[in-house]
Amino acid sequence: MTRIVYLNGRYLEEHRAQVSVFDRGFLFADAVYEVTAVLNSKLIDFAGHFARLQRSCTELGLTLPVSEQQLRDIHQELLIRNQLHEGGIYLQLTRGSAGDRDFCAPADLSPTLLLFTQARPLKDAxxxxxxxxxxxxxxxxxxxxxxxxxxxxxxxxxxxxxxxxxxxxxxxxxxxxxxxxxxxxxxxxxxxxxxxxxxxxxxxxxxxxxxxxxxxxxxxxxxxxxxxxxxxxxxxxxxxxxxxxxxxxxxxxxxxxxxxxxxxxxxxxxxxxxxxxxxxxxxxxx
Structure with a gap:
């Protein structure tokens, strides 16, 4: 089964997901991330991870383009589409792409939001x-x-x-x-x-x-x-x-x-x- 990822509002086969070479996450590590564990196809402490994500965004002045419920729904959809039973869901939010490399980011950038699943043992590691x-x-x-x-x-x-x-x-x-x-x-x-x-x-x-x-x-x-x-x-x-x-x-x-x-x-x-x-x-x- 081909893994399905979420990228900027779309669910895509992983080989079809593309991010600009000018994305600031790629060029400057101008990005934050979270990993939410999954056990028995359920999310562990999603609320805690969302709160920390919000804090990271506030500290760096990043814009989170979805609400807590919308983000939870995205996680849920990825669980279903990838039939993930145990492992984690990785989330990465970057400031976005300005179309060229520049240390100073324009104020009107659209952030890049990426999520994907990773199967791994938690209970029996x-x-x-x-x-x-x-x-x-x-x-x-x-x-x-x-x-x-x-x-x-x-x-x-x-x-x-x-x-x-x-x-x-x-x-x-x-x-x-x-x-x-x-x-x-x-x-x-x-x-x-x-x-x-x-x-x-x-x-x-x-x-x-x-x-x-x-x-x-x-x-x-x-x-x-x-x-x-x-x-x-x-x-x-x-x-x-x-x-x-x-x-x-x-x-x-x-x-x-x-x-x-x-x-x-x-x-x-x-x-x-x-x-x-x-x-x-x-x-x-x-």
Whole structure:
């Protein structure tokens, strides 16, 4: 089956979808994106992703050309047309095309809105049961990481360096402290069972899954401390893990070749993952 994508009001076979070579998303990374997870053909936390998309648009002065309900309908239509059961829907909004390359964008541009589906395992991802290995790398990204832009060259390079070193991913470090993963939020679990993660600021992405996990931890009597932590502290932790829309929770079992805890996924990360998936299956709205 040929994948159907949405582009500027039309549903097209992916090979027929075309964007101008002068689109500012292509030339300047003048664009934002979101990824909404899909489980059992239902959207997970669409409202949270829409709210973050709106915030990103406000911060960059982008115009979102559809309402929340219209965007939900587009997601729904893509689910149906592509028969997506599990995975995610990627959305990208650019400032549009001015017909030529110019750093200053005209005020009357029509934005480019693109969405497409991606099938991938969420519930039975092997990384969730085996854990992942990460390496620490300098965080060289720009300083508005709270805006979900498509400026992803630094994360791509980080992932490539991690793979070259035999690891699955990277944790990024700035001024001696972990900011986040290359495309995820980062956490450790201390000796007393406290979950530690960096507080929200311009330094990290305000993860939608992170927000849900914080609430689940509070509801489950798990203490959470929002503060910066170092790689040394992570190496001494009982557990470590990451979260994002498409990973949910993946335990981290080693950093820079050194084992975390007993080298296996720990009970806190597994408990949070299981509870998140249970609630998602019960409450996802199409």
């Amino acid at each position: 092997p990384q969730a049961s085996a854990g992942i290995h990460v390496v620490s790398l300098p965080d060289i990204r720009w300083h508005r990481r709270d805006i979900k832009t498509v400026q992803l060259l630094a994360p791509c390079l980080a992932k490539e360096l991690a793979h070259a070193r035999g690891a699955d991913d990277a944790w990024l470090v700035e001024d001696g402290f972990v900011t986040e993963g290359s495309s995820s939020n980062a956490y450790i679990v201390t000796a007393d069972g406290t979950v530690v993660t960096r507080p929200l600021s311009n330094d990290i992405l305000h993860g939608i899954t992170r927000q849900a996990l914080m609430q689940l931890a509070a509801d489950g009597g798990i203490k959470v401390e929002e503060r910066a932590f170092t790689i040394a502290e992570a190496l001494a932790a009982k557990e470590a893990f990451i979260s994002s829309a498409t990973t949910v929770v993946w335990p981290v079992v080693s950093i820079d070749g050194q084992t975390i805890g007993d080298g296996k996924p720990g009970p806190v990360s597994l408990r949070l993952r299981q509870r998140y998936l249970q609630l998602a299956e019960q409450s996802t709205q199409g």
